[in-house]
Amino acid sequence: MAIIKTITPDTIQDAANVLKSGGLVAFPTETVYGLGGNALSGQAVEKIYNAKGRPRHNPLIVHLSTAEQAQTYARINDHARAVMDKFWPGPLTLILPQKPDSTIARQATADLDTIALRVPGHKPARDLINACDFPLVAPSANPSGYLSPTTPAHVAAGLGDHVDMILAGGACRVGLESTVLDLSTNTPTILRPGAVTLDDVQDILPGAVCNDQPDTSAPIKSPGQILKHYAPRHTKLRLNAIDLHPGEALLAFGSDRFMGIQGGGAASNLPDTMRRNLSETGDLDEAAANLFAMLSDLDTPAHTAIAVMAIPDTGIGIAINERLRRAAISGKKAG
Ligand code: TXA
Ligand code: MG
Numbered sequence: 001m002a003i004i005k006t007i008t009p010d011t012i013q014d015a016a017n018v019l020k021s022g023g024l025v026a027f028p029t030e031t032v033y034g035l036g037g038n039a040l041s042g043q044a045v046e047k048i049y050n051a052k053g054r055p056r057h058n059p060l061i062v063h064l065s066t067a068e069q070a071q072t073y074a075r076i077n078d079h080a081r082a083v084m085d086k087f088w089p090g091p092l093t094l095i096l097p098q099k100p101d102s103t104i105a106r107q108a109t110a111d112l113d114t115i116a117l118r119v120p121g122h123k124p125a126r127d128l129i130n131a132c133d134f135p136l137v138a139p140s141a142n143p144s145g146y147l148s149p150t151t152p153a154h155v156a157a158g159l160g161d162h163v164d165m166i167l168a169g170g171a172c173r174v175g176l177e178s179t180v181l182d183l184s185t186n187t188p189t190i191l192r193p194g195a196v197t198l199d200d201v202q203d204i205l206p207g208a209v210c211n212d213q214p215d216t217s218a219p220i221k222s223p224g225q226i227l228k229h230y231a232p233r234h235t236k237l238r239l240n241a242i243d244l245h246p247g248e249a250l251l252a253f254g255s256d257r258f259m260g261i262q263g264g265g266a267a268s269n270l271p272d273t274m275r276r277n278l279s280e281t282g283d284l285d286e287a288a289a290n291l292f293a294m295l296s297d298l299d300t301p302a303h304t305a306i307a308v309m310a311i312p313d314t315g316i317g318i319a320i321n322e323r324l325r326r327a328a329i330s331g332k333k334a335g
Pocket of ligand 1 (some may be wrong): 029031032033034035058059060079093095099109114115118138139140141176178179180191192258274
């Protein structure tokens with residue numbers, strides 16, 4: 001089992017030493033916990049794919065401690081510079097053309113000629129990268145295809161045997177993975193929605209579009225895109241529920257006061273183990289921060305399904321709904 005250490009300047013140094021010797025460290029970011037390894041070491045990157053059981057054609061995000069480091073690995077044009085100035089550090093990943101002399105391990109980018117870069121908003125995450133003197137690849141610290149972790153306990157439960165150290169820093173503020181924005185083609189394109197929304201990006205790049213549901217007959221741009229993701233282990237999801245079937249757990253949004261159970265009964269009488277509310281006041285930021293933890297709470301074989309109330313498709317609600325749709329797909333898993 002991994003050693004769990006509360007994040008302090010001393011434990012950040014310990015974690016950096018583990019990473020320098022080729023080990024893996026899970027650490028908190030403002031989005032979700034990441035499974036970190038040395039991005040310059042093919043061996044460390046291989047360990048990450050193995051630990052997660054992740055398909056090797058699904059590339060990883062390279063995490064930097066400052067925006068200036070981006071030009072070491074990627075070609076930065078005016079568009080990219082403007083977006084970095086506005087959103088970094090923060091929950092936004094940029095896909096950029098990789099420089100031919102980039103020293104990032106080729107396994108990290110799955111042999112693509114592009115690279116995914118992000119400077120996390122969470123200061124201790126940047127301190128860790130800084131203490132390493134090399135960038136960190138860090139996919140979400142979960143077994144491939146399952147719910148992303150937003151607490152140290154989630155990481156320990158999913159990957160405890162495959163990670164050398166877990167830096168514990170409490171629950172993640174945003175709770176959903178970073179927005180992925182592709183700037184490697186003529187049209188800036190969001191491939192994964194997140195806390196930085198299309199509206200936010202269009203303030204800087206008016207021509208930006210969102211394409212998180214690619215045409216599956218076209219070449220795949222972001223390999224993680226078309227596969228099942230974020231799935232609970234035991235229980236399937238039923239989306240946009242307006243009432244409950246007997247045996248279902250409820251994931252509510254806003255008031256569930258008038259929600260009934262088919263055949264009789266009220267959702268409000270369900271036991272605590274069968275009922276969570278993403279945000280009683282209908283606050284989408286609160287709902288995003290709670291999403292993965294509450295799905296994980298309700299994910300037991302005791303329930304026939306998790307019925308999820310409708311979430312408004314605006315702001316970060318777009319990202320919440322994208323995660324829910326992918327979690328509800330049955331089929332091949334990845335990522
Ligand atoms: O918030 C986050 O982004 C978290 C934290 C730990 O930073 N990390 C994360 O990593 O979510 P991961 O590996 O779970 O998701 C990375 C996504 C995948 O969908 C992958 O396909 C896409 O980024 N990606 C990485 N490199 C890419 C590239 N060169 N072109 C297109 N998509 C890429
Ligand atoms: Mg992931």
